[in-house]
Amino acid sequence: MRIENSFIPVQGVGDATERRLWENGITHWDEFDGSVVGDTLADRIERFIDEGRTHLERGNISPFASQLPAASRWRLYENVREQTCFLDIETTGLDATCNDVTTVSLHQGGETTTFVNGRDLTSDRLAAELSDASLLVTFNGARFDVPFLETCYDLEVGVPHLDLMYACKKVGLDGGLKSIERDLGIERDMPDISGRDAVRLWHEYERGDDAALETLVTYNRADTKNMQPLLETVTDRLHEEVFEAACAEQSQ
Structure with a gap:
């Protein structure tokens, strides 16, 4: 699993919401289309994805580490x-x-x-x-x-x-x-x-x-x-x- 499969760093997205996104076929940032969640949360997720792509292009995973719970930071490993x-x-x-x-x-x-x-x-x-x-x-x-x-x-x-x-x-x-x-x-x-x-x-x-x-x-x-x-x-x-x-x- 890679960072690009993750949505829980977004404020307002917990384990249940992330799992609902995955179950509806949104398993990667590229697949997010604003459906499944409300408009406000969708806007937050889109901003997170845009900023996240920039961080990854620069090789910077620090923002994700600070936003992920300690037990979920294993998701960082595959990227680096x-x-x-x-x-x-x-x-x-x-x-x-x-x-x-x-x-x-x-x-x-x-x-x-x-x-x-x-x-x-x-x-x-x-x-x-x-x-x-x-x-x-x-x-x-x-x-x-x-x-x-x-x-x-x-x-x-x-x-x-x-x-x-x-x-x-x-x-x-x-x-x-x-x-x-x-x-x-x-x-x-x-x-x-x-x-x-x-x-x-x-x-x-x-x-x-x-x-x-x-x-x-x-x-x-x-x-x-x-x-x-x-x-x-x-x-x-x-x-x-x-x-x-x-x-x-x-x-x-």
Whole structure:
């Protein structure tokens, strides 16, 4: 599903109205003809489509991200698949005011980059990496990763953000990242390492154990890279459950 199939960013269009449009054959912006809804709402939708086409021509999905509910931002992915950056951080605790970020991994375009505290993890490096992204994907990053980075590195993360945790909940996948991966059969290296182990590994590295850092980096990179197959699985499910199911009603 693409942004051009969506109408819920329009003020006054909720899930029920959008589904009614789809069921009446209006499944893409190109098919909207002002029918099905009243004149006032039709005018709003037409303005949204005109402005939306301009945004997409410029490669700007920020307006759609701000207008879509968190659980519906999965719709952004197909438009900017190649420019999507997956991000995960490790820290020494849960409070950004007194704990530190230890490693940050970013996965984009098939490549994974990891920054380490005290080596190359800086605000400028992070900003440079994120500047190439059209969409940022995290798991529980809206509440944790992004505000933690913004606090610790005086960084403003302005990239449109898709928190995968909310999309997972929409298809009944609850729990942490690793438990959801297990439910879906997504494999990873070092499956027995936890967030608590990540803290221990960092402290072991601080005491001189370089092998502990290697293990921590491997763990952090796995968290980051595995979000991509998870997102693709979830978006496929949501496409079927949200969009294709409504379109199927059209032919009945």
